[in-house]
Each structure stands twice: as structure tokens, then as C-alpha cells.
Amino acid sequence: MLVIAHRGASGYAPENSHSAICRALEMNVDAIEIDLHSVEGELLVIHDRWLHRTTQARGQLKDYTLAQLREIDAGDGKPIPTLWEVLQLVDGRCDLNLELKCEHTLIPTLKNLDQAVNALNFTPNQFLISSFNHHLLNESVSLQPKFATGALIASCPIDYAAFAQQLGCYAIHLDIDFINQAFVDDAKARGLKVFVYTVDEESDIRYLEELGVDGIFSNYPDKALRAVKRL
Ligand code: G3P
Ligand code: CA
Numbered sequence: 001m002l003v004i005a006h007r008g009a010s011g012y013a014p015e016n017s018h019s020a021i022c023r024a025l026e027m028n029v030d031a032i033e034i035d036l037h038s039v040e041g042e043l044l045v046i047h048d049r050w051l052h053r054t055t056q057a058r059g060q061l062k063d064y065t066l067a068q069l070r071e072i073d074a075g076d077g078k079p080i081p082t083l084w085e086v087l088q089l090v091d092g093r094c095d096l097n098l099e100l101k102c103e104h105t106l107i108p109t110l111k112n113l114d115q116a117v118n119a120l121n122f123t124p125n126q127f128l129i130s131s132f133n134h135h136l137l138n139e140s141v142s143l144q145p146k147f148a149t150g151a152l153i154a155s156c157p158i159d160y161a162a163f164a165q166q167l168g169c170y171a172i173h174l175d176i177d178f179i180n181q182a183f184v185d186d187a188k189a190r191g192l193k194v195f196v197y198t199v200d201e202e203s204d205i206r207y208l209e210e211l212g213v214d215g216i217f218s219n220y221p222d223k224a225l226r227a228v229k230r231l
Helices: 018-026 083-090 106-119 134-143 160-166 181-189 202-211 221-227
Strands: 002-006 031-039 042-045 095-100 127-131 148-153 171-175 193-197 215-218
Touching (some): 018 031, 031 083, 106 134, 160 181
Parallel strands (some): 193 215
Antiparallel strands (some): 031 042
């Protein structure tokens, strides 16, 4: 079962910050998940479009220019990172899951990933593009099938796995509240990987391992690695 650092090692450092990515790399995680918003064609690594939860700033991303946003502290004394900065920092040392949080993120993400494959130490199969916006995933598969996609879902509708399979997804990413054995078996029979968020409790980790889940997103990836006996 893969261990994916959720928003970096966000239990130990401000989420989606340079420090959270570094902490996750130190833990030798399998992958790091980050959230992406687009501003003036640039990709910022931040979860919310509102700034107040994770920074000292007020208002929304759209209220600022990119240059102004780059002055804002992400909580670790460093600016809100760009996708390219994270790609340079990780440089192929683990896989990356890019969660597209809003429209206009797909095209610049694909450009960044292509550039990372050409100029850094990544291979295309180290990237997984995910989103709750399944239109973006559909577009991603048609534009750039070499990058795998993961369909995020926060509920458990009937035939969801069939839908993700039709979309050409590599994986489905489910909330732990909605997972069960029948769903995992159905998804796997359709050739889909199953990743579950957000998993921080040891008993949950063991339960998901028993279900045969392929990966978990954790804010405490070191705890998760210990629980799956890899630390
Ligand atoms: O990608 C898994 C998980 O991060 C999705 O939900 O709200 O934490 O971005 P959220
Ligand atoms: Ca996320």
C-alpha cells in the first residue's frame, strides 16, 4: 500500500509549503500530494481560493496579482510555492499527485510536467493528475494520455467505478468514510487503483490494508509508513 504525503507532510509543517514537501521527502514517502490553483497562467500550490486559513493574508487569490501573492508567507517563512518550484525540489525523488483545484489549471500543469520530464529527473509515470472536476480529467486523458489521472470523489454513487473506467482514469480517490470491500473489489476488477484520503489513524490504516487498497493519503506519512511496517 503506497503512502502519499497529503499536502506534503502537513501534520508536521504548514500544508502545501516548501517545508511540508521537504519533511515528506525526508520520510521517503512514495508520493506527495499537492493542491493547485491557477493565477495569471502560473500554478500556485495552495488548497483554498481564500487565503485566511493558511496564510496571514485576507481575501481571495483573485484579489491579488501573481507578484503580490508571491510575497505572501505560506506559513513556513517562505512564499506560497509554484508547481515548478515543487518539481525542482522533488526532482524525481518520489512520485507526485497534482490535484487540480480550479479551472484553468490543466493546461499549465501539463506544460510543467512535460518540462519536468525533459529538464528534471522525472519520468511521466511518476505523475498522477487528480481532481473533483472530472471534466478536467476527461480533457487531460485526451490531451496527454501519458499522464495518469485519478478521479476524486467525496461520496459513493452507484457505478462510480464504471464511470471512472469510462473516463480512462488510472485510479479513483475516495474519502475513507465511503470505502467498503465491494467497492474496492469492483474498482479493481475494472483495472482501477484505489487511493483513500485522509488517513491518519493506525486502525484505519490496518483496515484499508485488509481491504486491499492501493494507497493512502496521510498528513502523518511517517506514522503510516510505520503502520505498514516500512519504517
Ligand atoms: O487528494 C485527496 C484529498 O486531498 C482531496 O481532498 O480537500 O484534502 O484536497 P482535499
Ligand atoms: Ca488535495
